[in-house]
Amino acid sequence: MENIIPDPTWARLGFPEPPEFENSGQHIGVIIIDQIRPHPAIRHLGERLKYITVNHDLSVQCNDDIVAQSGSSSFSGGEDAELGVHGLKTVLALSHEPFEINGETHIGISPAAYFIVLDHGAFMEGEGERLKAGVDWILEQQGWNIRIILCTGWHASDNLVLLKKSHEYSTVQALQSAVKQGVLVVCSNGNTRLGNIMPPIDYFTVGGYHDRGTKNRHMHIPYPDEPFGRNGDGHFRPDILAPRLHLTVPFCESATTVGEVSYFGGTSGSATLIAGVAAYLFSKYPQLDAVELRRILVGNADLVVDHENSAPRINVGRAVNTLDSSLQTKGKNYHEPRIKSDHLKFSIITMNEIERGVEFSRFIRQAELSRMELWAHSADPSSIIRKIAVHALGKPKDAEERDMFWELLSKEQEGGVRGWYAYGLLQDSDELEVFFWIPYATDSNWAVRWCVSEYLNKYEERFPQLEKTDVPEQIHEKAEHILQWLSLQQ
Incomplete structure (x- = not known):
């Protein structure tokens, strides 16, 4: 956020107070399917951070040097500075040390947990077999107590639009043994409505909403173009929503430059927060299992006002109050009755x-x-x-189809369909179409605005450029100079 530091993520999730740095997530193991690069901000994790890589021959390596490399004052990131940033921000959102800005304490959601980052060579042939080899190897290790798998790219290299049954996806096959062992798979639901495929019901699936960076729940609104609906098995997705913008972590854009904060976002960020909440609750209430935790969180969440999506937004404070009340009623031997996973399913229609x-x-x-x-x-x-x-x-095959694409783009209401019309028009576009493209610079659909930005970039020497933004409040601001340019041409 420009010039404004948002409220701490723990407060925006409904925590009544900051998670305890020494205790939140303690003794809970979290597998993070991602890559990570060294950075000084993760040095405090020491032995609690492992970096696992799976080779093409399915052999597994455990790299303990990631923290040691982070401690090097000479580390600068090199040519691969961007590689592993997503995983780095994920780990930091979960585990970062407390820091204070404007009198507010920012801290990771489950900083006392164990974090096992698994790099299985995603988006390359054989990724499913490598993922299974890596997860199975990790689950066999003693002392890591793996309770959670965070999977922000569950569909791997599969086509995002064409539907099929969940059991046919390589990631689902790879994680099946973990699910059977009771490990909670927390999964992001996707960032736009361009795709049709959505995670299986066995995964605790997380979507996003726009909380405007504030803990004031009356200010929270739907995020434009947020995907939701039924997967190829007929199950409604997602299960729950979490904030998806302006998630603060310690500054990590470089190892040498000092700054206040960096930001994490998208439903990768939303899912990361839910994984942190799960680790917090598993450590605080050892009796909980994955099924019970899902039921408690969904049952104590609340709806976003005026949202078509029926998935509710997380409210950690309410969930904790419910658990504490049950403990006081049932005593130390409290154990929620197990609920079959079928009861978690929104009706299969x-x-x-x-x-x-x-x-x-x-x-x-x-x-x-x-x-x-x-x-x-x-x-x-x-x-x-x-x-x-x-x-x-795909793209229009001739001028007649191109006219049809433009007409249908203007009439279509569903975000994902509109995104594909715009993407088709982006192919073979020429500079004479600039007057068609620019009015869409303020479109509420991110995919359409992305296409406008890419179109203008093709002719950067002739036309003004559109800076991409996923923040709804910034859409008109970023497009203002382009619209002014257009008015001068007419």
């Missing part, structure tokens, strides 16, 4: 659009549909089907 979406996707994978048939499906009442059809159409 075998809706025609899901069945049709899976079958339609199969036809496309097998290249069994003509372009005329794809166009016919682009007018389907279901946005899932329309999204698949427009994605499959």
